[in-house]
Amino acid sequence: MKLLDQITSYAQGLPLALKVLGCSLCDRNADYWTDMLNQLKKFPNEEIQEVLQISFRGLKDNEKDIFLDIACFFRGRGKTFVRKILESCGFTVVSGIENLIDKSLITLTRDNRLEMHDLLQEMGWQIVRKTSKEPGKRSRLWEQKDISHILKWETGAQEVEGIFFNLSGLEEMNFTTKAFSQMTNLRLLEIYRSNLRDTGGKMQCKLHISDDFKFHYDELRYLHWDEYPCESLPSDFESENLVHFCMPRSHLTQLWKGQKVFGHLEFVDVSYSQYLKKTPDFSRATNLEVLVLKGCTNLRKVHPSLGYLSKLILLNMENCINLEHLPSIRWLVSLRTFILSGCSKLEKLQEVPQHMPYLSKLCLDGTAITDFSGWSELGNFQENSGNLDCLSELNSDDSTIRQQHSSSVVLRNHNASPSSAPRRSRFISPHCTLTSLTYLNLSGTSIIHLPWNLERLSMLKRLELTNCRRLQALPVLPSSIECMNASNCTSLELISPQSVFKRFGGFLFGNCFKLRNCHSKMEHDVQSVASHAVPGTWRDTYAIWHPNVAIPFSTVFPGSEIPDWFRHHSQGHEINIEVPPDWYINSNFLGFALSAVMAPQHDSRAWCMYCDLDTHDLNSNSNSHRICSFFGSWTYQLQRTPIESDHVWLAYVPSFFSFSREKWSHIKFSFSSSGGCVVKSCGFCPVYIKGTSDEGDYSSGIAFDEPRRHAAKPSRISYQ
Template identity: 50%
Template sequence: MHDLLKEMGKEIVRRTFPEEPGKRSRLWMQQDVCHVLENLTGTEKVEVINFTLSGLKEIQFTTAAFAKMTKLRVLIINKPQMQCEVLISDDFKFHYDELRYLAWYDYPLKLLPSDFECKNLVSFRMPNSHLTQLWEGNKVFENLKYMQLDGSKYLTETPDFSRVTNLKYLFLSDCTQLCKIHPSLGDLDKLEMLGLENCINLEHFPGIGQLVSLKTLSLSGCSKLEKFPDISQHMPCLWKLCLDGTAITELPSSIGYATELEILDLTNCRKLRSLPSSICELTLLETLSHSGCSDLGKCEVNSGSLDALPRTSDQLCSLKQLVLKNCSSLRALPALPSTLIMVVDASNCESLEDIIPQSIFSPYRMSLFANCFKLTKFQSRMERDLQSMAADVDQELWRSLYEEQKPEVPIAFSSVFPGSGIPDWFEHRSEGHEINIEVSQNWYASDFLGFALSAVVAPEKEPLTSGWITYCDLGCGALDSKLKSNGIFSFSFSDKFTIGLEHITIVSDHMWLVYVPSFIGCASEKWSYIKFSFRTDRESCIVKRCGVCPVYTKSNSDDESNSDEGNPRGRDVDDLHERRLEDNTIGRSQKKRKVE
């Protein structure tokens, strides 16, 4: 309906002067525009010109052709990829007094007309232009709100913005020769979006303290920019700051003034050496990405040098993702908030040696440590930390999340790190991808929390380069006296590592560790066996071995009595590997035993 109305409107305009397009208010058909420009038939009635230079070998723009178009409000000239030679003299001019919207793609001249000063102009778009500069001096553009010059590869500097007081959007990405930003840019208190991506010759950026309306700032790919300016006052609107691919060595401590910041991208800031402790004042921060920060390792916190992230990072209470891939100097992770951070990715951090337990063993968290081969210290205390974490899982909250089937909610806990063997404290271990266990009638005691599962995943024929999805199929049943199964219950869940492990090459064994709470449905006294089967979604990614360990609440009475008496399971998680049961209670592994 909208398109139909638009076509009807165009037809009404065309019929006003069917043989004299220069007298119409709007021109959009290529043949009509060319007729007006070639025959100099434009009049004061023309208000809008909007056409595309397609299928033309050449077109000529002259001052004379526009001389009578004194009421021109909109001028849009689109140029597709195909070549069309534009013939235009350096002294070309047109009437600007009434101009509101100017969009000229691939503008061919190096300069705008010397008297170019459009007081009514609202939108100025000249992407891929040949301009070397915009205007000289302090000109008035009091109504200008939108300016786009993306891809203007000859532009070397921005103009004086002192009297462009209402500018809201400024886009200068891929201006590869841009090396100077006029300091007046920092005074644009109505500016909301500023894009300077891939301005590879930009070395200095003015202060932004007066940009109180700024919402997003992108300096991505400004590879010569070595310093991000101090922030002199509170930034009440800034929620996204992209500094990825810059040459900055540090963030100013004044970053704490950006209290509304939700996204901070420092990807591939290879010279970044430190993060200020004030980053912990960013309580709304959801995504902090450090991938490729190869020099990041020492941070100054309270005048103390640490080869780690700030230890006060637990104050980042809204952080949902912490990405630290390829930070080759990072040796330790501090304690992280026990809630909300759902993804911790420190893959390819080759110097990483230790992790504070809360950084990995936290409910609802996925942690990725692919190719962190020095990460061995935490494995000695893994059993204790896992049991402590399991006891902290809010069963009712997890049940509600599970029942809503939210795809972004991970299994209660999961992690991937280098390893070729199932830990000794796993009571049930098996070569291959399947494991069966028999359970006694009272196995599902009141202190049963859930299952810890583990699988060793490895590339079989070629390196893994795009991650994988690990699946676990769980089946429960009861055997009658004739060893026939009945009352089969099955359940399947998966853990997706395809996103976090993108662009990470894995050539060796890695261990998948996951915790599943007890409510999943298999916890019932009527079952006599439980079968676990592991698989991945990659033909070249196999499961070499697997393990299952039931997790129970630690009981003080167990410790005091040192006895199985009164304890329906006869063990707790701290002595699981020492106190094996010899009978058919939960715990007897039936490796790949087929249940009829």
């Protein structure tokens, strides 16, 4: 049976392969099967390959090249990435890929990656191998032994178009100019280590590169070299055709010297190149779209030409900790993502663009920026209405925001003395049209009041306010809010009762001990969420991450008592309820409200609440469900927010979320908390429609605990 599984696995469900192998193995003994399987692993079945090649032979030359590049180099890579590289090679890629998909030679995954059957990849490999017995005369090289051979014996010829060399497992390797001297048509070069993580980032293979090392760049489109060991590139390194340049963790101190022609260069990534001291002259790389300098900890000088890259879409300089100055960036009008997080010595941005219509992410956390007088768009939305409509993320973590004058915003380190802190932070004008902002991070600031018109940010989904220890009140928040973390806001006293939360989400008020109106506010929020909950916005959105876990609307705040509107409560971590036959009426039952009081222990680090729901129906059938308080990045937030005393967890789970519609006779809720917290008490409350309600005020039609025998029609609840 094991051999059969191995043969089936080799065929991967391909009908042709199963048919051919079945004919070969029929009436044979186990030893024959074992021998055949070993041969297949070394040498693919010729009959299968011959039939598969019928489809390949019917392709146009352009499509054959695309197929072979994918089989040898780009299987599993993103379609957009591959398209860009292969188009730069002169291939007609869009129609070519579509034809390959139509002929079932390649497939497209859900996340838009190019895949193919193992046997089809083997066919591609065999086609390349059969072009020559000598590896140095083949168009594509991907096997370690073949590449090692041609580098050792310097047999690479002009037929070589691509090399993808995995250094993992090699102890020593020589790179000489002579070994590459005949490869005049090289267009794809990647040198990497597949076991990078397993080796702790230490180079296992010792590379010997001659001082005069160079290779042919004229036809080069794609260059990726992990941990490039030299301090500089070859002196004549220049390529009009190069599109993609990637040398992460390199030993480079600079890229190229002087002006070099890189007319088609679109992507540069030298992240974590800790010896890099300055950027090159980009004045002849005017098509550059992506520049990644993340983790270049010794970078001190940025060439002024960077500020004139008008097509630049992404600029990532995260954790360039020695960078003190940026040149004028006034011409970076195409920027969508601008990351300066962790540039702790950077104090100023000067001459920024007056119009940045595409900016969607701006990260300035961890910088020393104190002056934004040149950036009027961040300081005065009234004068520049609409210029930042595409801004979807503003991160000013660990900074102090204050209004300096009508056209500037000042950011300072959050350790500023209380006397210098602002009385009010007003950075959104009454005419703000920041309609695309979805993420706002003000964590660690000395802000006292949020802007009164924060509710104008109609697309805002996530609000981070952690460690805003001077924040006293929350104004009316946008109804679009899904997640908010206000933990450790120790001065927070009030949450506007006019804020209406209609969406799935989580709201953290850990260690906010001055909150006064939390119990009544949260009761109102449960009513609001219950009346607006619909399957499409709750269950479907998160099922792909947690198909077996119900994730409710959930909130946490200081307290040691289950809210008084919970009629069913119990000491300890469990509550058992025997329900009457009519408790569940389809037309008016909405869901459950759950609550638990948790207490930290001496070794408490953080927490995450879980609830196991066990049910029995009238026929004694049982079922179980797990309800989790938060998920994904929120779990990480909780790990950073240990609670200091008793806290109340309150959640709402709609009836359509993972629960069957059988009539239950008995329900048991079991609560538990991770991270060293214990559950002291717990409660459960069914939520129903009650009577009729005015249109638009759905929460007035919500009742806790009592079912109605003559329920209102479902149409009285408006799902929005």
